[in-house]
Amino acid sequence: xxxxxxxTGRRNGKARTIGGPETVGGLRPPxxxxxxxxxxxxxxxxxxxxxxxxxxxxxxxxxxxxxxxxVTHAEFATHxxxxxxxxxxxxxxxxxAKAIEAEDALRMIDAELDALTExxxxxxxxxxxxxxxDQLLLQAALxxxxxxxxxxxxxxxxxxxxxxxxxxxxxxxxxxxxxxSVWSSDSAxxxxxxxxxxxxxxxxxxxxxxxxxxxxxxxxxxxxxxSLIGYxxxxxxxxxxxxxxxxxxxxxxxxxxxxxxTPVRMRIVGPRGIGRxxxxxxxxxxxxxxxxxxxxxxxxxxxxxxxxMRAERQAFLDRYALAWCGESLARRAWPRGIPMFPLQFLxxxxxxxxxxxxxxxxxxxxMPAPNAAERELLWQEHVPETKTWPHExxxxxxxxxxxxxGDIAAAAHAGSAGLAECKQIAIESxxxxxxxxxxxxxxxxxxxxxxxxxxxxxxxxxxxFEARHRLDFWxxxxxxxxxxxxxGLLALLSGPPGTGKTMAAQVIAASLGYDLYRVNLATVVxxxxxxxxxxxxxxxxxxxxMDAVLLFDEADALFSKRATEVxxxxxxxxxxxxxxxxxxxxxxxxxxxxxxxxxxxxDPAFRRRLRFVVEFAKPNAAEQExxxxxxxxxxxxxxxxxxxxxxxxGLAQNVEATGAQIKNAVLGAxxxxxxxxxxxxxxxxxxxxxxxxxxxxxxxxxxxxxRMAGHAK
Numbered sequence: 001x002x003x004x005x006x007x008t009g010r011r012n013g014k015a016r017t018i019g020g021p022e023t024v025g026g027l028r029p030p031x032x033x034x035x036x037x038x039x040x041x042x043x044x045x046x047x048x049x050x051x052x053x054x055x056x057x058x059x060x061x062x063x064x065x066x067x068x069x070x071v072t073h074a075e076f077a078t079h080x081x082x083x084x085x086x087x088x089x090x091x092x093x094x095x096x097a098k099a100i101e102a103e104d105a106l107r108m109i110d111a112e113l114d115a116l117t118e119x120x121x122x123x124x125x126x127x128x129x130x131x132x133x134d135q136l137l138l139q140a141a142l143x144x145x146x147x148x149x150x151x152x153x154x155x156x157x158x159x160x161x162x163x164x165x166x167x168x169x170x171x172x173x174x175x176x177x178x179x180x181s182v183w184s185s186d187s188a189x190x191x192x193x194x195x196x197x198x199x200x201x202x203x204x205x206x207x208x209x210x211x212x213x214x215x216x217x218x219x220x221x222x223x224x225x226x227s228l229i230g231y232x233x234x235x236x237x238x239x240x241x242x243x244x245x246x247x248x249x250x251x252x253x254x255x256x257x258x259x260x261x262t263p264v265r266m267r268i269v270g271p272r273g274i275g276r277x278x279x280x281x282x283x284x285x286x287x288x289x290x291x292x293x294x295x296x297x298x299x300x301x302x303x304x305x306x307x308x309m310r311a312e313r314q315a316f317l318d319r320y321a322l323a324w325c326g327e328s329l330a331r332r333a334w335p336r337g338i339p340m341f342p343l344q345f346l347x348x349x350x351x352x353x354x355x356x357x358x359x360x361x362x363x364x365x366x367m368p369a370p371n372a373a374e375r376e377l378l379w380q381e382h383v384p385e386t387k388t389w390p391h392e393x394x395x396x397x398x399x400x401x402x403x404x405x406g407d408i409a410a411a412a413h414a415g416s417a418g419l420a421e422c423k424q425i426a427i428e429s430x431x432x433x434x435x436x437x438x439x440x441x442x443x444x445x446x447x448x449x450x451x452x453x454x455x456x457x458x459x460x461x462x463x464x465f466e467a468r469h470r471l472d473f474w475x476x477x478x479x480x481x482x483x484x485x486x487x488g489l490l491a492l493l494s495g496p497p498g499t500g501k502t503m504a505a506q507v508i509a510a511s512l513g514y515d516l517y518r519v520n521l522a523t524v525v526x527x528x529x530x531x532x533x534x535x536x537x538x539x540x541x542x543x544x545x546m547d548a549v550l551l552f553d554e555a556d557a558l559f560s561k562r563a564t565e566v567x568x569x570x571x572x573x574x575x576x577x578x579x580x581x582x583x584x585x586x587x588x589x590x591x592x593x594x595x596x597x598x599x600x601x602x603d604p605a606f607r608r609r610l611r612f613v614v615e616f617a618k619p620n621a622a623e624q625e626x627x628x629x630x631x632x633x634x635x636x637x638x639x640x641x642x643x644x645x646x647x648x649x650g651l652a653q654n655v656e657a658t659g660a661q662i663k664n665a666v667l668g669a670x671x672x673x674x675x676x677x678x679x680x681x682x683x684x685x686x687x688x689x690x691x692x693x694x695x696x697x698x699x700x701x702x703x704x705x706x707r708m709a710g711h712a713k
Contacts (some may be wrong), residue, residue, distance in 0.1 A: 007470075014689045024031065036121060037218065038121060039116075040113075040146065041143045043106065043113075043143065044144070044150060046109065048150070049098075049176055050106075050174075051157050051173060053096060053098055053099050058094070062078055064146050086173070124214070125138075126337070127322070134187055136171075136192055137168075137171050137175075138210070140174065140175075141166055141208050142210050145210035146218075148468075151165060154167075162204070163205070165200075165208065165209070165276055166440060168183060168205070168206070181248065183306065191308065191309075192446060194214050195210055203576055212226075213317075217317050228307075228314060231307070232294050234292040235277050235280070235323065237285045237462050240279065241275065241377075241378075241405070244275075249266070249365060250287060261349040262339045262341045262359070263341065263343070263359065263362055265357060265363070267346045267364040268280055268365050268367060269348055269366045270346070270366060270541075273429070273430065273545070274369060274406070274545060275405040276290075276324060277325075281323075281365060287321075292318075292323070293323045293325060294323065296324060296329055296332070297326035301332070304332055308334075311322040312339065312340055317683075320346065321341065322343075322344050323344075325367055327352070329346065329354060334357040340359070342399065342569070349538055350366075366696065369509045372475055376398050379397075382408050383422055385413050388420045390419070393419055397423055399471055399472055399594050400547075401427070402424070403426045407427075407429045407430045410426060411429070413693055427515070429546075430546050434546075434548075436520065437519070437542075438520055439517065443507070444506070444511045445506050446510070446511075450503055451626050451659060452500055453623075456614060456615070456616060456617075459612060459614050460507075463491055464508050467508065467549075469488055485587060488588040490593075490610050490611055490612075491593050491595075492614070493593060493614050493617055494613065494616065495617060495618070496617075496658065498659055499618055499658055499659060499660075500616055515545075515547065516548070516549045517548050517551065519552050524539065526576075533584065536558070536585075540585065546589070546590070548590065549590075550591065552595070556596050556601040559594070559606045582606055582609070593606075599613075618656060619659060622654045624657060625648065627659050627662045631663050631666040632680070640680045643681075644685065647685070648682075650707060651689070653707070665692050668688030672688060
């Protein structure tokens with residue numbers, strides 16, 4: 001039989017959390033007058049007194065002062081004879097009058113603790129499923145944390161002034177468990193950091209320190225763990241939108257928790273600003289819980305497990321549902337061995353993958369974008385001044401701008417009341433959603449700046465008209481029924497470089513009042529299998545709810561033809577990536593413009609999904625002359641153009657150049673003229689144009705020069 005078994009029943013087993021109060025002397029104790037904190041401290045004092053009585057007896061028998069500095073002969077004899085044996089201590093304490101008095105006081109304290117109807121310690125023990133031994137140790141550590149003077153008592157009981165702290169060995173003797181610790185490292189006390197084992201000097205036993213959060217919680221202070229400050233915040237509950245599946249998801253969670261008793265991890269998918277946190281808070285509120293939102297990206301990987309544990313611990317103590325946010329969650333394992341609060345949310349975007357969690361029931365909810373009626377209600381809720389806005393202007397804002405709840409809230413938080421200001425702030429709020437995945441382009445051009453053929457211009461006007469009125473059209477249920485997919489507006493702008501494809505995209509975006517974003521292929525295309533499609537899905541998901549036009553330059557890099565003969569794994573993976581891209585782009589509900597110099601390289605299946613295919617040709621002589629005139633007039637002034645107009649006419653009729661080449665040639669000629677300290681001349685233009693043509697391996701021949709000279713005359 002072990003020492004712990006021999007001594008069971010002396011002072012261990014008095015920290016029960018279930019059952020009624022014991023009787024002392026045949027009488028039930030009165031309603032406790034002392035608080036729980038006072039009783040926990042008093043309990044430690046009683047145990048310490050019993051241990052001190054025994055030690056004082058031994059020290060009196062030794063008859064010599066000892067101490068840490070030396071070991072006396074009497075102390076040596078005490079240890080060799082094992083006079084401090086746990087069994088001997090237990091037998092002596094059962095007979096000593098003062099010890100019996102202390103034991104009676106200890107039983108009275110236990111009875112008073114049991115009589116508490118609102119015991120926070122009992123609640124904590126039930127939350128973390130603490131066994132009897134763990135409860136006793138936590139009470140002792142709590143007592144020292146609640147009354148720092150007890151640290152000196154610990155030094156006394158260990159006969160060592162350099163140990164003013166509780167140790168496992170000391171606790172084992174106080175509770176009658178013997179000489180060595182009975183607590184394993186897998187105990188919830190240490191696994192959940194309710195108690196910290198803190199290393200001391202070499203050779204010294206580890207100190208047991210009660211976590212300050214646990215101490216404060218026992219004192220009735222519900223505060224945030226220090227390690228969570230700056231990463232966690234409480235989410236305010238706002239009105240839920242009618243299109244949100246709030247009641248259905250609440251019923252799912254109730255059923256799951258009641259039937260299976262399995263924690264639920266719900267993934268809420270959507271772009272930033274669509275209301276994912278508000279939706280999670282609404283669900284939690286319906287279930288009687290507040291929501292604690294945890295931002296994880298700034299947490300170091302080496303601290304992730306401890307951080308996760310402390311967040312879960314906070315949720316259990318204060319009954320908060322947890323919402324985890326951040327891109328880093330996709331690469332971090334969901335820690336095991338840590339109890340998880342029954343309701344968890346993952347705030348994520350489409351395409352994010354997470355490590356499986358076998359002990360959780362998974363559910364994914366994709367957030368719908370607000371329709372026009374909901375956008376109107378959101379504006380009215382957040383900005384009461386909408387009542388004073390011009391009705392038609394307000395309706396136009398609602399119809400043409402698919403602003404999300406977060407964008408509208410940003411306008412309200414800025415304190416603006418005017419329609420134009422609110423609109424601008426809301427648009428600015430949405431601009432950061434694409435991050436480094438796409439670059440916002442300036443759109444300074446108008447339809448007058450775009451020099452293309454009449455047929456191309458007509459198609460572009462059709463494209464712009466559909467883009468302007470499409471939101472109203474897709475509000476109709478019948479239209480959505482007929483087109484469950486393919487509601488996006490996709491157009492391919494094909495043709496040689498410099499023919500106006502990018503400018504056309506800028507003109508259309510400016511005409512619509514939308515931002516134009518050029519997709520950064522360097523951050524999208526990846527050599528790793530599946531990453532390209534995931535990156536594109538992130539872009540499309542974020543842009544789907546923005547007032548934006550996406551521009552994919554050199555689209556054949558993304559949507560090239562699939563291999564007809566699969567010869568190796570690379571061909572198979574490339575085909576899979578392309579098929580995934582086609583599916584993702586077909587589901588995109590926004591506006592996308594693609595440019596390509598090689599239309600034939602685009603996968604035929606993708607071309608069938610395009611609403612428009614616009615062929616840009618090199619400008620003819622008349623169009624070139626117009627381009628020369630516009631570029632020279634804009635950059636050098638009307639007078640400069642008048643002086644060289646005949647030469648430019650000859651240049652347009654004899655030398656083939658694209659709009660981009662003409663614009664660059666004029667820019668170069670202006671700086672050549674400045675270097676020569678002369679007015680802009682034909683020779684400056686020709687010299688600069690030759691530099692542009694040289695990029696293609698071309699030059700202006702003798703005959704072309706003679707013809708231009710004839711025009712100049």
